[in-house]
Amino acid sequence: MSTTPRALLEVRELRKHFGLKSGIFSKGAGTVHAVDDVSFSVQAGETLGIVGESGCGKSTTARLLMRLIEPDAGRVLLDGRGIGEPGAQGLSVRDARRQMQMVFQDSFASLNPRLTIEDSIAFAPIVHGLSSRQAKSRARDLLAKVGLAPERFAARYPHELSGGQRQRINIARALALEPKIVILDEAVSALDKSVEAQVLNLLLDLKTELGLTYLFISHDLNVVRYMSDRVMVMYLGKVAEIGPVDAIYGRTAHPYTSALLSAMPSMDPARRTQQPPLIGDPPSPIDPPPGCRFRTRCPYAEDVCGERDPVLAAEGGGHYVACQMKKAGSGHSAAPAPIASPPPL
Amino acid sequence: MNQTAPSAEVVAAATARGYWSTVLARLSRDKLTVTCALILLGVLLMAICAPLLAPYDPFKGSILKRLLPIGSPGYFLGTDELGRDMLSRLIFGARLSLVMGIAPVLNALVIGATLGVIAGFLGGRINTLIMRTIDVFYAFPSVLLAVAISGALGAGIFNAMVALTIVFIPPIARVTESVTTQVRGLDFVEAARASGANNFTLIRVHVLGNVLGPVFIYATSLISVSMILASGLSFLGLGTKPPEPEWGLMLNTLRTAIYLNPGVAALPGAMIFMVSICFNLMSDGLRAAMDVTQ
């Protein structure tokens, strides 16, 4: 047994580029850098929030973890075993999916309209070898766990339920394989605020009860703050900042995070409009130029930002940020002075 | 009609009985569709019970009773050019006409839907291979393709049905492919894939149930065309051969009689028309009833 706790999920330099095709003459009209060398890890029992604007690669990351799309490069380790890698150190995709499940944003589209609630939940256990009777009994248990009376809901169809009820079904379906990790991809974003709060509390209860680990993906910073232990901020397929929730919200290090936070509706009037809000949409992720991807919208951008890619640098306390302003000796006017190195001879 | 919110009754029915009962409940309120369905059921029963219903032997004629007009005593719908009872021939004709009209669509449904689901679900090169092959058949107008294939194969019921099957595979495959591609992209298929199911299970449980409905409706709309084309091939002499009773062929052999007994000569075509229009209207009704948006 190693003394340092091994991460339950470890993502190393995960990359996915989508080639754009336009017709038969011009193959490759560009490449969408959806996820570009993303690395992070998740400890057992914690919730990692992932935030960013639409198109920043949050959902692609989730789908890469589930192997719903094949990564171009990088490894994903679950309990130290590489998903989709051969040998004893590897883990088959099928086994990985058993331990890691996902809840999608669109509660209606993610349920088969032709199956009853019970059949939808029982599907995965049956695929993994449970008898139909056992699977249905598990489905009913799960319905009760997510707060829906089995005798009233088991035989119904998705279109007869409300959005909140359907999302509870989706959570039950994700739990049907008794996974260790649940990826919640904008799972509450489409719900009304009052319903959202109920579902969030249900998720917190289930986490404690079942000892789950969450990857909580959302564009809503309030919700992420409420749910997460640590937060990862993504911008155009790259990690901008990652760290404990207090550090991200309290000691914000990346201009992008600051901009996001300032745009966030706040109950506290004192917190409003400290920063200029973000203007316009994020630039196209097709063939991004070298350097920091945020520099086109960054109020502090300088020449150095266009010359070099920023790398994640430690800010202390598990807080990392990818910004030239925080990197000692980067050449940015706001960067701290380089640590004096002994002069040559 | 589809835009109106479902009544409380419909919702209650759905809660109690599920999707297909809802469809049936809706259909039963659509008078036109019900009428068409009843007419078609009548024609089907007529075809099945032909020996019991027909007053005369459809093959046996009499030279003395050739081309009697409609309403002749003993011959309610008159007689044909060989003195055979028209009513009996029309009743027996329903058998071959229905089989030749419906069987090709069913065959094409099986083959075309399989191809379409494979192409749509697997995508990539397999999709390209299947769909580009199918495009070739779109280069021929359907009548020309049917005539060309059955003409090359030679006259006969079986060959005509083979030709019609080939005519209907491409459109069915194309519709299936496009519906499957849509369904494949839906979250519930992703979710099911994420639960570790293999392609076969995914298709069986999650794709087919959502694809076959629309494809089936589309196929029912083709039956009308198929009836007309099948009888058309017989009319050209490429389908059934005399003395078999079949509406298209009867139309052909009676063509010479239009100067002598126009009423009788037009009868078989009226049958084709009736069945074809009923299939068309029923297909429209089914489409409306199965369109459960929500």
Add this chain to the structure above:
Amino acid sequence: MFFYFIKRLFLVIPIAISVTVVCFSLVYLAPGDPLSAILPSDASQELIDRLKQEYGLDKPIPVQYAIWLGKAVQGDLGTSIATGRPVTSELGRAISNTLILALFGSLIGFSLGVIFGTVAGYRQGTWLDKCVTAVAVAGVSVPHYWLGMVLVILFSVTWNVLPAMGAGPGGDWVWDLEHLQHVVLPAITISVIPTAIVTRTVRALVADILGREFVTALRAKGLTDFGVFWHVVKNAAPTSLAVMGVQLGYLMGGSILVETVFSWPGSGFLLNTAIFQRDIPLLQGTILVLALFFVTLNLVVDLVQTGIDPRIRRA
């Protein structure tokens, strides 16, 4: 736009080549030997071999295809087995007769379809709309060869006002009253399906355009009814014309049944003859020309439509 045109042109080439392959393969769908139709059953082996050599049937199939295609490209579709005349000369007359028929049919179908569809689109939900819808359903459900017979019964047999058979004296099309009289019944018969389809399309288009916000805005700005109508025409015309263009192709290829009913000396009639005399070169040639015509017409319709309305760029 230009690149789209070029791309579309290039995409047609494999289709056209596949069409030639299908037409050529028709020979091998046929049971027995292509020569069996013209040979007496007691023909000597020597005669069979000599004929095979003469028609090139002793060579491997791909070679036969290459030879056939090479000649076809130069306008030589072989010799009709039945008449001994070149297939191209037989086809030339027949195709032009069919084209005349199809053009008249399209004209009738388009005019009626536009009138019916516009009326129904403007008067949605009324009894007039329902009548038009019923006519449209009947139009696609009616066996048109039967309708042709019914028309003959009415106009030729009962009232004796129009001729029932043929294209008129000489068998070739001439612009005179007698030939026009001959074309009336077959053209009406053949126009039934396009009438129904154009009606449906135009009705849906008109209803859609009238329901859109810009029309309401135009009305609010005080535009006259005629002004609104002009907008409807401008917006509905490209799609309606495209639908009709495609229908013209179907008429050319699908006229065989109507031509048989009226003994119209067109390509369908020729096809019928070719089938029953097992005249393979004639069969191949007719189908090839009709299919290529269909492919070309679809291409032209697509390109013209894209030229008019660049929003519609089909893959």
